[in-house]
Amino acid sequence: MQALAIEPKMTDILITNNAENVLLYARLVNGFKPNMELAVLAGIPATFTLHLEVYQVRSFVWDKKITTHEIKRTIKYDNLQKTFSVYNNSNTQPVVFSDFESAQKAMVDFNGIVAVPLTSLVKGGDYYLLVKVKMDKARLPLHMENVFFFVSFWDFETAWERQNFSY
Amino acid sequence: MEKKRKNNIDEKELRKRRRERIIMVVVGVLAITFTLIASNFFNKNDLPLSTNIFVYGLTSINVILIILLLFLIIRNVVKLFYEHRHGIIGSKLRTKLVATFVGLSLVPTILLFLFAINFLSYSIEFWFNIKIGDALNRSLEVAQVYYQQMEEQAKFNARQISADITKNRLYERERMEYLKNFIGQRQNNYKVGMVETYFDFQKDKIVFADAEHPDLVPVTLDPKMIEDIYSGKEKSTVQPTNIGDAVVGIVPVFSYAVPSEVIGRVSVSYVIPKGFVDKLRSIANASEQYGKIKFLKNPIKSNYIITLSIVTLVIIFLATWFGLTLAKGITDPIQDLVQATNRITQGDLDSHIDIEADDEIGLLVKSFNQMTKDLKKSKNSVEEANINLERRRKYMETVLRNVSAGVISVDKTGMITTINRAAERMFDIKSEKVLFQNYRDLMIPEHLSLVDEFLQEMKENNDNLLEKQLEVMLKDKALTVLLTITTIQDEEGNDSGTVVVFEDLTQLQKAERAAAWREVARRMAHEIKNPLTPVQLSAQRLQRKYGDKLGEEGSVFKECTQTIIDQVEVLKNLVNEFSRYARMPVTSPTLNDLNVVVAEVVLLFQDAHKDIVFEFKPAEGLPKFDLDAEQINRVMINLLDNAVAAINKKNGRIEITISYDEQHRKATVAVADDGAGVPSSYKRKVFEPYFSTKKFGTGLGLAIVSSIISDHHGQVSVADNNPTGTIVSFQLPVSEV
Numbered sequence: 001m002q003a004l005a006i007e008p009k010m011t012d013i014l015i016t017n018n019a020e021n022v023l024l025y026a027r028l029v030n031g032f033k034p035n036m037e038l039a040v041l042a043g044i045p046a047t048f049t050l051h052l053e054v055y056q057v058r059s060f061v062w063d064k065k066i067t068t069h070e071i072k073r074t075i076k077y078d079n080l081q082k083t084f085s086v087y088n089n090s091n092t093q094p095v096v097f098s099d100f101e102s103a104q105k106a107m108v109d110f111n112g113i114v115a116v117p118l119t120s121l122v123k124g125g126d127y128y129l130l131v132k133v134k135m136d137k138a139r140l141p142l143h144m145e146n147v148f149f150f151v152s153f154w155d156f157e158t159a160w161e162r163q164n165f166s167y
Numbered sequence: 168m169e170k171k172r173k174n175n176i177d178e179k180e181l182r183k184r185r186r187e188r189i190i191m192v193v194v195g196v197l198a199i200t201f202t203l204i205a206s207n208f209f210n211k212n213d214l215p216l217s218t219n220i221f222v223y224g225l226t227s228i229n230v231i232l233i234i235l236l237l238f239l240i241i242r243n244v245v246k247l248f249y250e251h252r253h254g255i256i257g258s259k260l261r262t263k264l265v266a267t268f269v270g271l272s273l274v275p276t277i278l279l280f281l282f283a284i285n286f287l288s289y290s291i292e293f294w295f296n297i298k299i300g301d302a303l304n305r306s307l308e309v310a311q312v313y314y315q316q317m318e319e320q321a322k323f324n325a326r327q328i329s330a331d332i333t334k335n336r337l338y339e340r341e342r343m344e345y346l347k348n349f350i351g352q353r354q355n356n357y358k359v360g361m362v363e364t365y366f367d368f369q370k371d372k373i374v375f376a377d378a379e380h381p382d383l384v385p386v387t388l389d390p391k392m393i394e395d396i397y398s399g400k401e402k403s404t405v406q407p408t409n410i411g412d413a414v415v416g417i418v419p420v421f422s423y424a425v426p427s428e429v430i431g432r433v434s435v436s437y438v439i440p441k442g443f444v445d446k447l448r449s450i451a452n453a454s455e456q457y458g459k460i461k462f463l464k465n466p467i468k469s470n471y472i473i474t475l476s477i478v479t480l481v482i483i484f485l486a487t488w489f490g491l492t493l494a495k496g497i498t499d500p501i502q503d504l505v506q507a508t509n510r511i512t513q514g515d516l517d518s519h520i521d522i523e524a525d526d527e528i529g530l531l532v533k534s535f536n537q538m539t540k541d542l543k544k545s546k547n548s549v550e551e552a553n554i555n556l557e558r559r560r561k562y563m564e565t566v567l568r569n570v571s572a573g574v575i576s577v578d579k580t581g582m583i584t585t586i587n588r589a590a591e592r593m594f595d596i597k598s599e600k601v602l603f604q605n606y607r608d609l610m611i612p613e614h615l616s617l618v619d620e621f622l623q624e625m626k627e628n629n630d631n632l633l634e635k636q637l638e639v640m641l642k643d644k645a646l647t648v649l650l651t652i653t654t655i656q657d658e659e660g661n662d663s664g665t666v667v668v669f670e671d672l673t674q675l676q677k678a679e680r681a682a683a684w685r686e687v688a689r690r691m692a693h694e695i696k697n698p699l700t701p702v703q704l705s706a707q708r709l710q711r712k713y714g715d716k717l718g719e720e721g722s723v724f725k726e727c728t729q730t731i732i733d734q735v736e737v738l739k740n741l742v743n744e745f746s747r748y749a750r751m752p753v754t755s756p757t758l759n760d761l762n763v764v765v766a767e768v769v770l771l772f773q774d775a776h777k778d779i780v781f782e783f784k785p786a787e788g789l790p791k792f793d794l795d796a797e798q799i800n801r802v803m804i805n806l807l808d809n810a811v812a813a814i815n816k817k818n819g820r821i822e823i824t825i826s827y828d829e830q831h832r833k834a835t836v837a838v839a840d841d842g843a844g845v846p847s848s849y850k851r852k853v854f855e856p857y858f859s860t861k862k863f864g865t866g867l868g869l870a871i872v873s874s875i876i877s878d879h880h881g882q883v884s885v886a887d888n889n890p891t892g893t894i895v896s897f898q899l900p901v902s903e904v
Contacts, residue, residue, distance in 0.1 A: 042455070044459050079451050
């Protein structure tokens with residue numbers, strides 16, 4: 001049970017909408033493990049990838065996939081300035097945090113993610129959204145991640161979480 | 168046989184190759200399947216699919232190969248262990264070779280492994296030496312402190328400027344000119360770079376450019392920072408620019424009237440030149456790299472150890488495999504050689520080893536094959552010689568068997584080694600009963616002493632050849648033999664045994680005797696018969712002339728002359744008999760039936776002697792053949808006469824049996840009586856003239872029989888009847904018509 005408790009998982013999943021899009025709010029818990037924190041502080045970048053898929057529920061045939069997204073977030077520690085830069089979807093301009101806690105929060109909080117434009121949905125339709133977060137394999141110096149056949153790092157993958165919604 | 172064996176081997180080899188091909192295909196399919204599965208399900212990084220397939224392909228092939236290698240080696244080692252336990256040929260050498268190879272490879276490999284592990288551990292520890300880490304950390308700290316100090320410096324100067332602005336209320340619009348002079352003065356005094364002021368009532372901020380870096384772009388603050396400043400906090404930030412890093416210190420400007428009210432902000436920038444920033448960055452990078460690698464120290468170490476262990480295992484496996492292969496290469500030909508030798512030992516000289524090799528083993532195999540070939544050639548020659556010898560031996564045996572003289576050979580121990588058919592017949596013995604037995608155990612004492620005498624004589628004469636004529640009685644047969652004893656000596660003069668040749672002279676002697684007796688009879692008849700008639704006539708004349716004149720004494724005279732006349736008559740008869748014997752007519756054989764000839768005589772005797780039972784058994788299937796019926800008639804009369812005379816009692820029984828040996832084409836007539844019989848010592852003489860056991864016999868009857876039968880090229884013999892009596896029989900050759 002304790003082992004399950006420390007497994008990373010998606011929580012607080014909320015689906016809402018603004019005028020144009022269906023928005024997703026979610027949080028990854030237990031995403032940062034102690035050894036991973038040490039690795040980040042040692043300068044190893046860590047990347048979370050949010051996988052998001054939206055399906056339309058259909059009665060007699062299989063459900064129709066409306067859209068699929070991937071959002072990457074990478075945290076990188078600058079040891080000279082003692083700041084944490086969080087890059088969103090390979091954006092070259094990072095958000096810089098002076099403390100690790102804020103940076104971690106920025107990494108695990110997925111707020112207002114555009115799931116699907118409302119135009120893609122049909123009024124009165126039933127839909128559901130699948131979401132999971134996968135931690136990419138650590139990028140090690142000298143591409144050593146390709147050499148380490150036998151050493152497992154902190155890479156993980158949460159289970160798919162399903163959230164139903166109607167339009 | 169060899170071809171069949173070869174075919175078996177080929178079939179075995181083909182099956183093995185087919186199996187290997189199947190294994191290879193299965194391994195290949197497994198490798199491809201594993202690669203596809205791995206690349207589909209474990210594609211966790213962003214490498215392209217082709218690279219993934221390549222990497223996983225290599226990995227899976229390696230894993231499968233290692234498993235296969237492990238399997239093959241374990242299989243071979245188990246097989247070797249099994250062979251060693253069951254003592255299969257070549258397994259000992261193979262075990263030794265494999266053990267040597269594994270030992271030879273194991274020691275340096277283990278040593279190298281341990282050394283490598285130690286070296287690696289030492290090197291890794293050395294890389295992460297605490298001094299190096301410390302130095303890097305200190306350098307980083309220096310860099311960090313430098314940045315901090317620059318930030319503090321910027322904030323301090325900004326604070327000073329902010330305080331002066333508040334104190335002198337320079338934020339007021341009408342004092343703007345004074346503010347500009349003041350900041351310019353402070354820029355000069357504090358050697359600060361760019362200074363920016365922003366007051367709430369202003370639309371834009373006022374920028375006082377850095378004299379040294381006029382191109383420096385003003386700082387863009389994020390909302391959170393601005394929010395912090397307006398809450399009274401001092402902030403600093405570092406902004407990278409083209410000319411280096413701009414260290415910016417931002418402080419709030421408070422109102423003179425309400426000191427807690429923030430009415431604006433002042434930021435002071437210092438530029439750290441790019442060259443210096445790069446140096447600091449390289450320090451930071453080095454430290455970061457070090458930190459990363461230090462973090463990976465244990466995984467790297469574990470990975471290296473695992474990799475080294477695998478390489479070591481692979482080397483050991485390869486060494487074992489190589490040892491097994493090499494041992495197989497050496498022991499297989501030896502095994503083949505041993506098997507071929509065993510086959511040769513069992514007589515299979517067609518064994519050939521099919522191994523093509525240029526090394527010494529190949530030479531050995533070639534020599535072995537050549538030796539086998541030579542051996543086969545020699546064997547064939549010996550066999551041919553043996554066949555010739557055997558043929559000669561058989562020829563000699565045939566000659567020996569068919570030779571008329573009896574031949575018996577004994578070895579130096581006295582064991583009978585050869586006995587031919589003539590000897591068997593002569594002595595009425597069976598070779599299988601006497602062969603390989605000592606002659607001393609077989610002979611009766613009388614004959615044995617005779618042999619000893621001869622041997623002694625030879626020894627005394629120092630001669631290896633002795634010829635003797637002997638008359639011996641064997642059972643009921645009298646034989647005259649010419650004995651030739653020859654001692655055999657080998658090339659070195661050693662005694663190798665004795666050969667005894669017996670020549671049966673019985674018939675020859677009989678014929679000679681008969682001829683001699685005929686001559687005697689002829690002369691006697693001639694010499695005696697002539698004076699007999701005058702004697703008889705003279706006696707008759709005397710009887711006639713003086714018989715009546717002598718009166719009473721005349722009866723004596725008459726009696727005497729009559730006796731002379733009678734005895735002369737007897738003598739005349741005797742002489743006539745002798746004369747008849749001497750003047751036996753020449754045999755004139757014509758085609759006759761022996762059964763009929765004999766039957767006629769038997770019938771005559773049956774009529775004459777009613778008190779004797781004559782039993783006649785004619786021969787069945789006896790063909791007519793050339794014989795002189797008159798003479799055979801006479802023979803039968805003599806024989807039956809003798810038989811009747813021998814019975815000398817009432818209710819006697821005479822059996823006349825004719826038998827026919829179709830194979831040897833011989834007819835035998837036997838006349839058996841149940842009379843008194845003939846003593847053994849007389850048997851040899853019964854066929855000689857003037858030998859009779861009868862009171863009034865002339866002794867010529869059996870002599871005439873013998874003579875007639877000899878003329879017919881037959882043989883006469885006499886034997887004892889059982890329980891009493893005599894069997895006189897004659898044998899005639901049945902000539903083909």
